[in-house]
Amino acid sequence: MKDINTFDAIVVGSGITGGWAVKELTEKGLKTLVLERGRKLEHVKDYTTANTPIWELPHRNKTTAADKETYPIQSTVYAFNEGTKHLWIKDKDHPYTTPPKQPFNWLRGNHVGGRSLMWGRQSYRWSDLDFEANAKEGIAVDWPIRYKDIAPWYSYVEKYIGVSGQVENLPQLPDSEFLPPMEMFCVEKSIKSSIEEKWPKRVMTIGRAANLTKIYNGRPACQHRNLCYRGCPYGAYFSSQSSTLPAAIATGNMTLRPNSLVETLLFDKDKSKATGVRVLDTETGKSVEYKAKLVFLCASTLGSTQILLQSTSDRFPNGFSNSSGELGHNLMDHLFDLHAYADFDGDLDKYYNGQRPNGIYIPRFRNVWDKHPDYIRGFGFQGNASRAGWESKMGQLGVGADFKKSITQLGGWKMAFYGFGEILPYHDNKVQLNPSKKDIHGLPTLFIETKLRENELAMKKDILASAKEMMEAAGAKNVSVWDGQAPMGSGIHEMGTARMGKDPKTSVLNKWNQCHEAKNVFVTDGSCMTSASCVNPSLTYMALTARAVDYAVKELSKQNL
Amino acid sequence: MNRRKAIQQTVYLLGGAVSASVIVGAMSGCKPKGALDWVPQFLTKEQAETIEALAESILPETDTPGAKSLHLTEFIDLMLKNVFNGFEQLQFPKELVKFEEECQFFTGNNFLNSSPDERQKFLVLNEKKALGNQQKTGEKAFISKIKELVLVGYFTSEYTIKELMNYNPLPTKFEGCVAVAAEPKIQVGIEGRSA
Missing domain, CATH: 3.50.50.60 (FAD/NAD(P)-binding domain)
Incomplete structure (x- = not known):
C-alpha cells in the first residue's frame, strides 16, 4: 500500500x-x-x-x-x-522584529x-540590462542566466496567464506576448506626446497588466470594475x-x-x-x-x-x-513611495467610461544609453491620470445649499507618477x-535588518527631479513631488x-x-x-x-x- | 451688520480670547431643542443633537436630501466609536466644547440655539479661521474633521451614489478618452471612489 x-x-x-x-x-x-x-x-x-x-x-x-x-x-x-x-x-499573530529606527514593511x-x-x-520582462549589471559593475555576484535563457519561458507564461500591453521594441524592457492594450486617458495621450517629443528615447506606454482584455484561455475578459484586490469573481486577472x-x-x-x-x-x-x-x-x-x-x-x-x-x-x-x-x-526591494502630482488644464469635455485597473508606465531611461554621475542602475514610473472627483472637495471652503450643489461637480484633470527604483544587493x-520572539504557533520569527545606502539616496533625488521635469515639460500646473520615506519592504x-x-x-x-x-x-x-x-x-x-x-x-x- | 457684531467678528478672526463668563454661558447653555430619533453609541444625546444640526448646516435639505435625511450623524457617531483612535476620541468632546464657546461668542447662543442664518455665518467664519490655524500648526481643526466625516458619509451613501453620481458598478468595457456633456456626473464604481 x-x-x-x-x-x-x-x-x-x-x-x-x-x-x-x-x-x-x-x-x-x-x-x-x-x-x-x-x-x-x-x-x-x-x-x-x-x-x-x-x-x-x-x-x-x-x-x-x-x-x-x-x-x-x-x-x-x-x-x-x-x-x-x-x-x-x-x-x-505573526510578528517580526527590526532594529530600532530601521523599520521594514x-x-x-x-x-x-x-x-x-x-x-x-503589473507584468514586465527583465532584460540583459538587468541580468548583466552585476557582472559589468562588479556588484555582488553575476547572474547565472541571461535574457536568452529566460525569454522562451516568459513567452510560455505570458501565453498562459494573458498580459495586456503595447509593443514598444525597447531593449531595456522587452515586449511580452501581448493581449490588446488598455487605452490611455486623453490627457495621458497628450502627456505621452510631450515627453516623447522632448526626450526622443523616452517612452510612456500603457501599463502591462495581467488583466485579460479579451476572453482568453477559457477565462472571461476584464469587466473594468477596478476592484481586483477584493478577488475577481470573473477570474479576469x-x-x-x-x-x-x-x-x-x-x-x-x-x-x-x-x-x-x-x-x-x-x-x-x-x-x-x-x-x-x-x-x-x-x-x-x-x-x-x-x-x-x-x-x-x-x-x-x-x-x-x-x-x-x-x-x-x-x-x-x-x-x-x-x-x-x-x-x-x-x-x-524597490524604492517606493516617491510621488509626483500635478494639475492639467483643458480636456474638460473628455472623460472615460469604466474603471481601468491599470496605469501608464515609463520604462527606465537612466544608465541605459549614458551614465549618470551620481548613481548606478535606474528607475521606472508607474502613474495615472484622473479627474478630480468628490474626494478633492474635502478641503473646499463652504457650507450650505450652494456648497452642497458644488461638491457633486466633476473637477479638472490630474496626473500622478510613482517612481520605482532599483535597490542594490547589500550583504548587510x-x-x-x-x-x-515566537509567533502564535511557537515558531521563531524573523529579525529583518535593512537600510538604503548612498546609491539609493542619490537615485531617489533624481527620481523626484525627473518626475517634476517631465510633468513640467508636459505643461502641468501645480507640480508637487514628495518622498514618503517608506520603509524597505513597502514596494512589496x-x-x-x-x-x-x-x-x-x-x-x-x-x-x-x-x-x-x-x-x-x-x-x-x-x-x-x-x-x-x-x-x-x-x-x-x-x-x-x-x-x-x-x-x-x-x-x-x-x-x- | 452692527458695530458690536463687526468688532466681535474681527476679534474672533484674530483668534480673540474667550472670556470666562462666555465659557460658563456656553457650558451651561440653553436646553438643546433638537430631537434625536436614533440612539448614539459614542456621542451623548446632546452632542449628537449638536452634530446633527452642524451636519445639516453643512449639507442642508434642498431639492435633494440633506445630512439628517441621509443619517450622516449616525455614520459620524459610528466613525467616532470605531475608527477614531483613543486620543482622537478624548479630544473630540473637548474640541466640541471649544467650538460651542466660539459659537456662543459669535452668535450669543450655543449652536443649537442659534438661528440657521447665524449658524451658517458662524461656520463660514469658523472654517476660515480654522484653515488659517491649520496651515500654521498642521493640525486638523474640529470643523474640518466634521466636514470630512460629513462628506465621506454623503458620498458613500447609497442615495448620493445612485442618484447624484454616475454609478457604474459593472462597466464591462473600458474607454479611456470619450467626449462628454459639459458637466458630466462623477463616475464611481462599487467602491465609491471617483478615480
Whole structure:
C-alpha cells in the first residue's frame, strides 16, 4: 500500500510561484502535494466582498482603530481597507522584529493563493540590462542566466496567464506576448506626446497588466470594475485561483493542504538530498511529515528563507544549503513611495467610461544609453491620470445649499507618477531567525535588518527631479513631488535572500534555482534573485518557476535527482 | 451688520480670547431643542443633537436630501466609536466644547440655539479661521474633521451614489478618452471612489 504521506513532489506555498510550480509538476504527471500555511480560500465563493457596494461596508471602507491594532503593518498598504482586510495577515499573530529606527514593511497574505490575489498585476520582462549589471559593475555576484535563457519561458507564461500591453521594441524592457492594450486617458495621450517629443528615447506606454482584455484561455475578459484586490469573481486577472490551480486540479494529480506551516526540510545526509518536509498543522497543533522526491519552495522570499534557516542539521548548521553563508543576506526591494502630482488644464469635455485597473508606465531611461554621475542602475514610473472627483472637495471652503450643489461637480484633470527604483544587493541587508520572539504557533520569527545606502539616496533625488521635469515639460500646473520615506519592504517586491549564482561559495542556488547542496530542492520565489532591477518582478518569478520545473522533471526522469 | 457684531467678528478672526463668563454661558447653555430619533453609541444625546444640526448646516435639505435625511450623524457617531483612535476620541468632546464657546461668542447662543442664518455665518467664519490655524500648526481643526466625516458619509451613501453620481458598478468595457456633456456626473464604481 502506498504511504498516504508520500508524493512525487511537494510545493510549499500556493501564491504566484507555488501555483505555477504545481501546475507544471502535475501537468507533467507528478503527484504533487501543495502545502499552504494559510487558510483555505476558494475561487469566487470566498471573495466575500467582491460585489459589496461601499454603503454596505459598515465603516464605508475605512480601517477601524481595532483593525489598526490587529494589522499595524498591513493596514499601511494602499490595498488594505475594510473591503480587503481579510486577505492580509494578522501582524499581531505573526510578528517580526527590526532594529530600532530601521523599520521594514513585510506585507503578505495568509491564505491559499497568497499575494496572487492582491498583487498589482503589473507584468514586465527583465532584460540583459538587468541580468548583466552585476557582472559589468562588479556588484555582488553575476547572474547565472541571461535574457536568452529566460525569454522562451516568459513567452510560455505570458501565453498562459494573458498580459495586456503595447509593443514598444525597447531593449531595456522587452515586449511580452501581448493581449490588446488598455487605452490611455486623453490627457495621458497628450502627456505621452510631450515627453516623447522632448526626450526622443523616452517612452510612456500603457501599463502591462495581467488583466485579460479579451476572453482568453477559457477565462472571461476584464469587466473594468477596478476592484481586483477584493478577488475577481470573473477570474479576469491572473491569480493562482483563476489560472494555475484550476489547471493543476484538472490533472487529478494535486493534493492541496491549507493550514500547513512547514517547519523544516527533512534531509538525508548520505544522499545529500531532502526527503520531504515536516509540517505543523495549525488547526490541530500536530506535526506531520510528508515525503517526496522533489521539493519546491515557493513560500515567498522571506517565507522560503525562513524555512531554509530553520532547516538545520549536522550538515547544515547555519541553514539549509548555506555553506556560502549568503542565506538570508542581500535582501532587496524597490524604492517606493516617491510621488509626483500635478494639475492639467483643458480636456474638460473628455472623460472615460469604466474603471481601468491599470496605469501608464515609463520604462527606465537612466544608465541605459549614458551614465549618470551620481548613481548606478535606474528607475521606472508607474502613474495615472484622473479627474478630480468628490474626494478633492474635502478641503473646499463652504457650507450650505450652494456648497452642497458644488461638491457633486466633476473637477479638472490630474496626473500622478510613482517612481520605482532599483535597490542594490547589500550583504548587510539581511534576515535572521529571532528565537527569543515566537509567533502564535511557537515558531521563531524573523529579525529583518535593512537600510538604503548612498546609491539609493542619490537615485531617489533624481527620481523626484525627473518626475517634476517631465510633468513640467508636459505643461502641468501645480507640480508637487514628495518622498514618503517608506520603509524597505513597502514596494512589496522583497527579494534576494537565497540568491542564484555560478559559484556555490557565494550563492545558495544555481542557474536552475536548484540548491547547490541539495539537488532535489528548488527555490523559485523572489528569494532567488541576484539583483532587483527596477522592474516589477512577479512575471520573472513565474518564468523562472516554469523553467525550473521543466529542468527538475527532466533530471528526475534521468534519475539525476 | 452692527458695530458690536463687526468688532466681535474681527476679534474672533484674530483668534480673540474667550472670556470666562462666555465659557460658563456656553457650558451651561440653553436646553438643546433638537430631537434625536436614533440612539448614539459614542456621542451623548446632546452632542449628537449638536452634530446633527452642524451636519445639516453643512449639507442642508434642498431639492435633494440633506445630512439628517441621509443619517450622516449616525455614520459620524459610528466613525467616532470605531475608527477614531483613543486620543482622537478624548479630544473630540473637548474640541466640541471649544467650538460651542466660539459659537456662543459669535452668535450669543450655543449652536443649537442659534438661528440657521447665524449658524451658517458662524461656520463660514469658523472654517476660515480654522484653515488659517491649520496651515500654521498642521493640525486638523474640529470643523474640518466634521466636514470630512460629513462628506465621506454623503458620498458613500447609497442615495448620493445612485442618484447624484454616475454609478457604474459593472462597466464591462473600458474607454479611456470619450467626449462628454459639459458637466458630466462623477463616475464611481462599487467602491465609491471617483478615480
